[in-house]
Amino acid sequence: MGPVGPDEVPEPVPEEPRRPARAYGGKPAEQRRAERRRRFLEAGVELFGAGPGAYRTASVAALCARAGLSTRQFYEEFRNLEDVLAALHRQVQQAAQTAVVEALAEVAGGTVRERVETAFRAYARVLTAHPHLVRIAFVEVTGVTPELERRRLEARRGWVDLLVAALDEAAERGEIGARDYRLAALGFVGAVNGLLYDWTAGYVDASLDTIVDELMLLFMGLLRPPPPPGPGAPG
Numbered sequence: 001m002g003p004v005g006p007d008e009v010p011e012p013v014p015e016e017p018r019r020p021a022r023a024y025g026g027k028p029a030e031q032r033r034a035e036r037r038r039r040f041l042e043a044g045v046e047l048f049g050a051g052p053g054a055y056r057t058a059s060v061a062a063l064c065a066r067a068g069l070s071t072r073q074f075y076e077e078f079r080n081l082e083d084v085l086a087a088l089h090r091q092v093q094q095a096a097q098t099a100v101v102e103a104l105a106e107v108a109g110g111t112v113r114e115r116v117e118t119a120f121r122a123y124a125r126v127l128t129a130h131p132h133l134v135r136i137a138f139v140e141v142t143g144v145t146p147e148l149e150r151r152r153l154e155a156r157r158g159w160v161d162l163l164v165a166a167l168d169e170a171a172e173r174g175e176i177g178a179r180d181y182r183l184a185a186l187g188f189v190g191a192v193n194g195l196l197y198d199w200t201a202g203y204v205d206a207s208l209d210t211i212v213d214e215l216m217l218l219f220m221g222l223l224r225p226p227p228p229p230g231p232g233a234p235g
Helices: 029-048 060-067 071-077 081-106 112-127 131-140 146-172 182-200 208-222
Strands: none
Touching: 029 060, 029 071, 029 081, 029 131, 060 071, 060 081, 081 112, 081 131, 081 146, 112 131, 112 146, 112 182, 112 208, 131 182, 146 182, 182 208
16 A cells, blocks of 8 residues: 555554453463452451451461462452451451341331341341451441541441341331430440440350340330439429
């Protein structure tokens, strides 16, 4: 073909189709990467939940050794250990939320106690499935960085909002008195998390059913209307 004249437009050269990522061992790149990420997260559960302050004494090298992967592969998935901790915290919260929503759907017509007890049992099953999960979700994640602390508090606020919504719905049905339940819900969520942690850490010698029964007694006590002000108290 001769040179292109000033008034001629060359025909576009078709692009070569991109080659798909190579598969090793019969597995596509996406699957291999998902498996690596899963192994890093599983190693994070074992490493970060091993004991008090375990996250703060962990290292990328130790995590990689436990996962059986290289540091190069780690930095292809995460920026640092905080990313792993944040991913684990998010994973636990999402799993618990899914379990609670599904449980509530099954007892939508039940009493307020039935609904809350069913939801709590679903929540507890997720968190107690592995003893390290409670430590990671409620202890190791606390105060690591301002960003992670913000996410932790947002997750707690989400559980409080869910409980307040359930109580407001019960009040509309006439099951309980109408009042602002937010402070009571915050206290109950804190009690649940603290007692579950103490139980999984071996500080409480009781069955999970006993823990649930005690927490339900506490919860039902929160539903009683506050006593009227005494003589001389402000209205």
